[in-house]
Amino acid sequence: MANLQAILAYQEIDRKMFALEREISESAERKAYLRLRKYMEGAQDKLDSLEAKAASLKTEAVELTKKYLATEETLKDFENLDELVENGGADIEFYKKKANSVLEKMRKIKADLASLEKRIKETDEEYKALKQEVKGKQKDYKEASEKFNAYKATKEATKKEIDGELKAASVGVEEEVLTRYKTKRKEKIFPVFGAINLGRCPFCSMEPPIAEISKLKGGGTIECEHCHRVLYGE
Numbered sequence: 001m002a003n004l005q006a007i008l009a010y011q012e013i014d015r016k017m018f019a020l021e022r023e024i025s026e027s028a029e030r031k032a033y034l035r036l037r038k039y040m041e042g043a044q045d046k047l048d049s050l051e052a053k054a055a056s057l058k059t060e061a062v063e064l065t066k067k068y069l070a071t072e073e074t075l076k077d078f079e080n081l082d083e084l085v086e087n088g089g090a091d092i093e094f095y096k097k098k099a100n101s102v103l104e105k106m107r108k109i110k111a112d113l114a115s116l117e118k119r120i121k122e123t124d125e126e127y128k129a130l131k132q133e134v135k136g137k138q139k140d141y142k143e144a145s146e147k148f149n150a151y152k153a154t155k156e157a158t159k160k161e162i163d164g165e166l167k168a169a170s171v172g173v174e175e176e177v178l179t180r181y182k183t184k185r186k187e188k189i190f191p192v193f194g195a196i197n198l199g200r201c202p203f204c205s206m207e208p209p210i211a212e213i214s215k216l217k218g219g220g221t222i223e224c225e226h227c228h229r230v231l232y233g234e
C-alpha cells in the first residue's frame with residue numbers, strides 16, 4: 001500500500017521532531033520555568049482568596065458593630081428605672097435582670113468583635129507577607145522565563161530543518177491519512193502507525209478482537225482500543 005509507505009516515511013522523520021520536543025519538554029530550563037510559574041499562579045490564587053477572606057471578615061465586623069450599637073440602644077429603656085419602680089410599683093428585680101442580660105449580650109458581642117479584629121489583622125499580615133515573597137520571586141520568574149526562551153531559540157534551526165523535511169514528505173501522503181496522523185500526534189501519541197505483531201498491538205500488546213483484525217486484510221487499518229494508535233496488517 002503506497003499510501004501506508006508514505007505515512008511511515010513521514011513518521012520516521014517525525015521521530016526526530018518527537019525526540020526534539022521531548023528534549024525541550026524535559027529540559028532543566030523548562031522545569032525551572034514551570035516550577036516558578038506554578039508558584040506564581042498558586043501565590044496569586046492564595047492572594048485572591050486572602051483578599052476575599054479579609055473583605056468578608058470586615059463585612060462581618062461592620063454587621064457586628066451595628067448589632068452592638070443596637071443592643072446598647074435598648075439599654076436606654078432602663079434609664080428611668082427608678083421612676084418606673086416608684087410610679088408603677090414594678091418589680092425592680094425583674095428590670096435589673098433584664099438590664100443585666102442586655103449588658104451580658106453586649107459583652108459577648110464585644111468579645112466576638114475582638115476576636116474578629118484579631119483574625120482580620122492576621123489575614124492582613126499573611127497577605128502582606130505573601131505579597132512580599134511574591135515580589136522577591138518575580139525576578140527569578142522573569143529570569144527563568146528568559147532562560148527557557150533562549151534555550152528554545154537554540155533548537156529553532158533544527159526544528160525548522162525537520163519541519164522542512166516533514167513538509168516534503170507529506171506531499172505523498174493522502175490528506176485524510178495525514179490529518180488522522182496529526183490529530184493523534186497532537187494528543188502526544190507517537191509513533192502513530194504500527195504493524196500488528198502476532199495479533200497484538202506492537203505498542204501496548206493489546207489483542208484487538210478478531211472482527212477488527214479481519215479488517216486489516218486488503219490493506220485496511222484499525223485503531224487500538226487501548227493505546228489508540230493506528231494498526232495495519234503484518
Ligand SMILES: [Zn+2]
Nearest residue numbers: 201204224227
Ligand atoms: Zn495499543
